[in-house]
Amino acid sequence: MAAIPDLEVRTLAKRFATHLAVDDLSFSVARGSFFSILGPSGCGKTTLLRMIAGFIQPDRGDIAIGGRSMAGVAPNRRPVNMVFQQLALFPMMSVAQNVAFGLARRGIGRAERTRRAEAMLERVGLGGAGGKRTDELSGGQRQRVAIARSMILEPTLLLLDEPLGALDLKLREHMKIELKQLQAAFATTFVYITHDQSEALVLSDHIGVMNHGRFEQLGTPQELYYSPASAFVAGFVGANNRLAGKALAVNGSLVQLATSGGWVVHAHRQGPITAGMAVEAFVRPEATLLGRTSADLPPGQTAHAGEVISLLFDGANSAVLLRELQSHIEFRIALPQTGAYADLQVGARIYFSFDPQRAICFAAADAHA
Amino acid sequence: MPEAPAAAPWYRRLMLGLLLAPALLWLFALIVLPHVDLALLSFRERVAPRQYVASLAQYRTFFGEPLYWRVFVRTAVLSALATALTLLVAFPIAWTIAKLARGRMSALLFVVCLIPFWVSETVRTLGWMILLRESGVLPALLVHLGLTTQPVELLYHDATILVGLVYTSLLFMVVPLVGNLESLDNALIEAAYDLGGKGWSILREIVIPHAAPGITAGCIVVFMLTLGNYLTPTLLGGKNSLWFTEQIYTQFITRFNWEQGAAFGFLLLALSTAMVWLGLKVSGQRFSDVMRRA
Amino acid sequence: MIPTLPRPAWLRAATALYVAAFLMFLFLPLAVVAVFAFNDAPYPAPPWHGFTLDWFLGNEAAGRIGLFRDSELLGSIWTSSIVALWVTGLSVAVGTANAFAMERAQFPGKGALSMLMLTPLVIPGVILGISILAFASRLAELCSDLFAVEADFLRPGLPLVVLGQFSYIAAIATLTISARLKRFDRTLEDAALNLGASRPAVLWTITLPYLRPALIGSAAIAFLMSFENFNTTLMLVGADSPLTIMMYGRMREGATPVLNAVSLFLMVASAVIALTLIRRGRSPES
Numbered sequence: 001m002a003a004i005p006d007l008e009v010r011t012l013a014k015r016f017a018t019h020l021a022v023d024d025l026s027f028s029v030a031r032g033s034f035f036s037i038l039g040p041s042g043c044g045k046t047t048l049l050r051m052i053a054g055f056i057q058p059d060r061g062d063i064a065i066g067g068r069s070m071a072g073v074a075p076n077r078r079p080v081n082m083v084f085q086q087l088a089l090f091p092m093m094s095v096a097q098n099v100a101f102g103l104a105r106r107g108i109g110r111a112e113r114t115r116r117a118e119a120m121l122e123r124v125g126l127g128g129a130g131g132k133r134t135d136e137l138s139g140g141q142r143q144r145v146a147i148a149r150s151m152i153l154e155p156t157l158l159l160l161d162e163p164l165g166a167l168d169l170k171l172r173e174h175m176k177i178e179l180k181q182l183q184a185a186f187a188t189t190f191v192y193i194t195h196d197q198s199e200a201l202v203l204s205d206h207i208g209v210m211n212h213g214r215f216e217q218l219g220t221p222q223e224l225y226y227s228p229a230s231a232f233v234a235g236f237v238g239a240n241n242r243l244a245g246k247a248l249a250v251n252g253s254l255v256q257l258a259t260s261g262g263w264v265v266h267a268h269r270q271g272p273i274t275a276g277m278a279v280e281a282f283v284r285p286e287a288t289l290l291g292r293t294s295a296d297l298p299p300g301q302t303a304h305a306g307e308v309i310s311l312l313f314d315g316a317n318s319a320v321l322l323r324e325l326q327s328h329i330e331f332r333i334a335l336p337q338t339g340a341y342a343d344l345q346v347g348a349r350i351y352f353s354f355d356p357q358r359a360i361c362f363a364a365a366d367a368h369a
Numbered sequence: 370m371p372e373a374p375a376a377a378p379w380y381r382r383l384m385l386g387l388l389l390a391p392a393l394l395w396l397f398a399l400i401v402l403p404h405v406d407l408a409l410l411s412f413r414e415r416v417a418p419r420q421y422v423a424s425l426a427q428y429r430t431f432f433g434e435p436l437y438w439r440v441f442v443r444t445a446v447l448s449a450l451a452t453a454l455t456l457l458v459a460f461p462i463a464w465t466i467a468k469l470a471r472g473r474m475s476a477l478l479f480v481v482c483l484i485p486f487w488v489s490e491t492v493r494t495l496g497w498m499i500l501l502r503e504s505g506v507l508p509a510l511l512v513h514l515g516l517t518t519q520p521v522e523l524l525y526h527d528a529t530i531l532v533g534l535v536y537t538s539l540l541f542m543v544v545p546l547v548g549n550l551e552s553l554d555n556a557l558i559e560a561a562y563d564l565g566g567k568g569w570s571i572l573r574e575i576v577i578p579h580a581a582p583g584i585t586a587g588c589i590v591v592f593m594l595t596l597g598n599y600l601t602p603t604l605l606g607g608k609n610s611l612w613f614t615e616q617i618y619t620q621f622i623t624r625f626n627w628e629q630g631a632a633f634g635f636l637l638l639a640l641s642t643a644m645v646w647l648g649l650k651v652s653g654q655r656f657s658d659v660m661r662r663a
Numbered sequence: 664m665i666p667t668l669p670r671p672a673w674l675r676a677a678t679a680l681y682v683a684a685f686l687m688f689l690f691l692p693l694a695v696v697a698v699f700a701f702n703d704a705p706y707p708a709p710p711w712h713g714f715t716l717d718w719f720l721g722n723e724a725a726g727r728i729g730l731f732r733d734s735e736l737l738g739s740i741w742t743s744s745i746v747a748l749w750v751t752g753l754s755v756a757v758g759t760a761n762a763f764a765m766e767r768a769q770f771p772g773k774g775a776l777s778m779l780m781l782t783p784l785v786i787p788g789v790i791l792g793i794s795i796l797a798f799a800s801r802l803a804e805l806c807s808d809l810f811a812v813e814a815d816f817l818r819p820g821l822p823l824v825v826l827g828q829f830s831y832i833a834a835i836a837t838l839t840i841s842a843r844l845k846r847f848d849r850t851l852e853d854a855a856l857n858l859g860a861s862r863p864a865v866l867w868t869i870t871l872p873y874l875r876p877a878l879i880g881s882a883a884i885a886f887l888m889s890f891e892n893f894n895t896t897l898m899l900v901g902a903d904s905p906l907t908i909m910m911y912g913r914m915r916e917g918a919t920p921v922l923n924a925v926s927l928f929l930m931v932a933s934a935v936i937a938l939t940l941i942r943r944g945r946s947p948e949s
Contacts, residue, residue: 053857076856088854092872101868102858153859388764389776391757396779399830400786403794410797462685465678468665478682480941485689487933489891491910492926496692498914499699499923504708506695536688555665562668589785597787600893604914614789614894621793621898631797634790645785 004067006031006156006189007052012061014047021047023213025061029157029191029206034183036200037193039210040236045193048210049159052191054078066156076105081150082159086166087142089134095145096121096130102153120152121145124182139167140175144182151186160192164199176202197237201225209233229270231362234282241283241331244364247275255361257281261327266302267359278364285319286334287358290341291351301353306331308348320344322352404638411631427632437616437633444613445640447527448595451534455542455591456584458535463546468555479547486540494604497533498524501605525607533601538594542587549583550576585652592648593641613637693930700923707920718924730924739909740925742821743890746905749825750832750889755882757829758836759874762844765837781838783831792898795827820901827895832888836881843877876943883940887933 005028014022021044029035037045050056052063054075063070065079081102090098100117108116121130124144134142143163150158164172164179180203183190194200200207201221208215209224209232217229228234235242245259255269257279267281290296294303306322309330318335333352335341344350414424431437466479485493500506501523508520523529553576561571577584602612617637620630699707703715705727721729730736765777783791796819803817816822847870855865871878893907900908906925913922 053853055853055856074856075853076859076861080857082854082857084850084854086848086850088848088850090851090855090869092869092875101855101860104868105859105861105864149858385764385768385770388760388768389770391760392764392776392780395757395830395833396776399795399826400779400783400791403798404786406798406801407790407794458685461678461681465682469678471666481686482689484934484937485693487887487937488693488926488930489907489933490893491891491907491914492696492929493692495910495914495922495926496694496696499695499707500692502708504706506709509709536692539689555667558665559667593785593787597789597894599789599897600911604911614787617789617793618897621796627797630793634793637787638790641785641787 005029006066008064010062013059014051015059020213027208027218029189031189032187033205034190034203036204036207037210038197038200038207040195043210044213045210049161049193053080053082053159079156080159081153081155083146083150083163085161087146089142089145091134095132095134098145099149099152116152120148124148139171143175147182158188158190160190162194179203231280231365234360239285243281245279247273247277247279249275254356259327259329261329263324263327263329266356267361268357270360270362273363279361280364281359281361283354283359285332288333288352288354290333294351297351297353301355303351303353305351308344308346308350311344322350407631407634410628411635413628427629431632440611440616441613443611448592451531451595452588452592455535455538456588459539459542459546463543463550467547467550482543490537490600494601497605501529524605525609530602530606530610533605534595537601538591541590545583545586549580553579581652585648589645589648592644596641696923696926699920700927702920705919707923718920730921733921736925739904739906742903743905746821746825747886747889750828751882751885753829754832754836754885755878757833758840758881761837762840765841766844780834783834788894789898791830792827792895796898799823819899821903823899824896827899828889828892832885836885839881840877843874847873880940883936
């Protein structure tokens with residue numbers, strides 16, 4: 001049962017003129033899971049999605065959906081449905097007609113269509129809205145119609161092309177939760193593309209982080225967050241402090257590095273690094289501890305000193321931005337929720353430290369330098 | 370753009386051919402070939418029944434016979450005059466619709482201005498004839514008011530022709546002007562006023578430069594339609610109208626001298642095209658933009 | 664100059680006066696035509712002799728032939744309607760095909776073709792008429808010389824009138840329909856394909872319904888322009904006269920108020936079409 005993945009992509013490639021949009025990509029998505037493709041704009045994720053939907057022909061490689069190869073299968077014959085970026089609801093039809101559109105194309109009778117569309121609208125919490133015009137709905141309701149319109153066809157795979165991008169921030173937070181609940185309720189495989197890492201982290205079972213047509217890393221949200229496989233992932237997923245410098249010494253899994261300003265820190269080695277190499281280290285704001293004096297910090301960790309340059313109050317996400325005294329590098333630290341540092345002032349001297357095991361060091365990637 | 374799913378090349382070519390067939394048939398069978406034929410017709414001369422030779426005789430006749438070229442020049446001058454008058458009459462109304470009237474009032478005024486033009490030109494000309502002829506409404510009114518002792522004939526003057534032409538052309542001037550003036554930001558006028566501009570200088574330096582595309586589009590269309598008009602000059606001008614389209618009709622239909630008629634047609638087409646071209650050149654606009662505006 | 668700037672009282676008054684005078688200029692001829700349709704006199708001229716419906720209902724017994732008994736006029740209305748229906752059907756069909764060709768397809772010479780499509784609008788109607796007349800006659804002669812076949816439809820008559828009017832009304836339909844197709848969001852077609860629609864089904868259920876307002880609008884405009892066309896028709900007309908030609912002939916002879924009656928009928932019909940279109944244009948769906 002679990003043997004056949006709902007989506008399997010094998011050595012897929014697509015080139016537009018001189019630009020390699022998708023570069024020899026292979027991955028599979030397990031049945032019933034929520035899979036996100038996360039990447040900056042222009043990374044090839046839209047091309048990938050449109051190849052899965054059948055709107056673009058790959059140059060090479062194969063896509064199998066539900067175990068069946070999609071080579072030569074027209075987009076309207078694939079067991080795949082898509083929620084478009086601007087939703088693409090049909091403005092000339094009512095909500096119910098939108099939802100019943102796919103059933104009508106399958107030649108299902110009017111009475112049956114109406115019944116099933118009404119039931120589907122009920123399921124997404126839009127019971128009774130079938131007679132409305134699409135422009136009478138709110139942004140969130142429109143999104144539910146777009147999902148209902150696809151889900152009524154019981155696709156093997158639902159593709160979502162940044163459907164939250166057009167919504168305002170508050171609604172986006174709300175729809176994130178709603179999407180996750182809908183996916184759980186339908187138990188259909190979702191393939192979701194986004195450039196918003198927080199959407200991907202909240203929603204997904206697995207995420208592929210895409211850059212220049214390739215996956216930098218494929219894993220669970222926790223893996224991406226806590227053990228990024230590359231500097232790109234570390235920089236793209238979640239907030240991070242980046243320290244570029246040179247490896248002074250490598251001691252097992254521990255690297256000692258110095259920034260150009262002469263600030264020396266220790267970090268966990270990821271990948272082969274030898275002394276003298278250019279490296280970059282990443283330290284999460286919440287992995288750092290604050291102290292008013294160096295004595296407040298855990299005894300085993302190196303204490304660093306800084307001067308507060310900004311207080312970023314944002315409730316539970318509050319942080320302090322400081323400048324390390326020696327190198328003047330800006331460094332962001334999450335404020336503890338106890339309110340212990342509520343009285344902090346700009347210009348104050350403060351001390352901080354972090355566990356070198358939670359700071360990750362990569363060899364500097366020339367490609368991204 | 371991402372390409373559509375692959376279709377066989379022959380199929381695509383077939384579909385493209387089918388899609389283009391109506392356009393090509395329309396443009397070549399009804400526009401291009403008839404005009405080429407008309408040109409050929411105008412460059413030949415009948416020497417014996419069903420015997421023709423290539424010649425410039427038709428054009429020679431046109432320049433040799435004062436009646437013909439005078440009518441031609443007269444038609445062009447009166448058309449230009451009618452175009453200028455139409456602009457003068459239409460501009461204040463367009464300004465009122467676009468800038469002075471607000472909301473519903475503006476929309477209403479616009480619609481009211483358009484409605485007469487949904488009615489056939491024949492009907493509108495009939496109205497002017499009833500108003501202006503000797504036994505008509507205006508002469509009777511003038512007598513009634515004691516301004517004239519006898520009813521005067523108001524038809525069959527050049528001024529009458531001009532009134533009719535302006536009337537018939539108003540729509541084609543008002544519509545592009547309104548569209549153009551609506552896009553003029555009121556803040557520009559306010560700024561000009563704030564900087565010390567007076568009514569006339571604002572009109573000259575802000576409004577007219579902005580409205581130039583609309584003015585050109587309107588003028589081109591009005592001039593062309595006026596030049597090619599037949600109904601209004603012949604009915605309101607009567608026997609004295611001496612409009613060039615009438616000469617074409619006479620040669621073609623009455624005298625059955627198609628060669629001469631074709632030459633006249635080409636001369637009219639040349640003038641019309643030259644004015645369109647000149648208008649575009651002067652205002653630096655593209656033909657397709659102007660036609661979309663109008 | 665604009666409402667937010669101070670305007671002297673005399674300027675306000677002058678504006679109001681001008682607008683009033685302009686509207687009078689616009690509507691006076693139409694009003695006169697309408698009023699004299701009901702004048703109880705043999706000519707549409709003052710003075711007013713009292714109200715009558717003779718010019719609509721009168722028959723020969725009354726000495727006045729009203730519109731509804733004037734078989735010549737009624738026949739010409741019928742002729743005009745048939746011509747207009749043909750022109751409308753052809754123009755909308757060809758205009759739609761052209762819109763798809765120009766907005767969707769890529770082919771060499773596309774720019775030149777799109778320019779060529781606009782040229783009928785800058786050719787005077789009289790010249791369109793004579794060029795088609797001459798060309799059709801030449802074809803007819805060729806037919807009779809080569810095949811000894813008389814191609815009567817190429818001689819002046821209604822088929823040529825239809826073609827002549829179509830030759831420039833098609834350009835207007837093309838412009839109207841292309842303008843709307845250009846604004847169409849093509850992801851709607853992707854979405855329909857994605858929901859399992861075939862290509863023909865996408866066209867039928869998504870694209871054409873979207874174009875509907877432009878199709879209806881251009882059909883109405885095509886019908887009216889054909890019905891009211893004079894210049895081109897004059898050159899191509901044969902034995903059957905459309906209404907405008909018939910009216911023109913009678914106006915030169917000095918006609919009875921039955922012409923006012925038929926004009927009033929035209930005004931009411933045009934106004935109904937115009938107002939319906941304007942109402943549709945304002946409704947939120949389009």
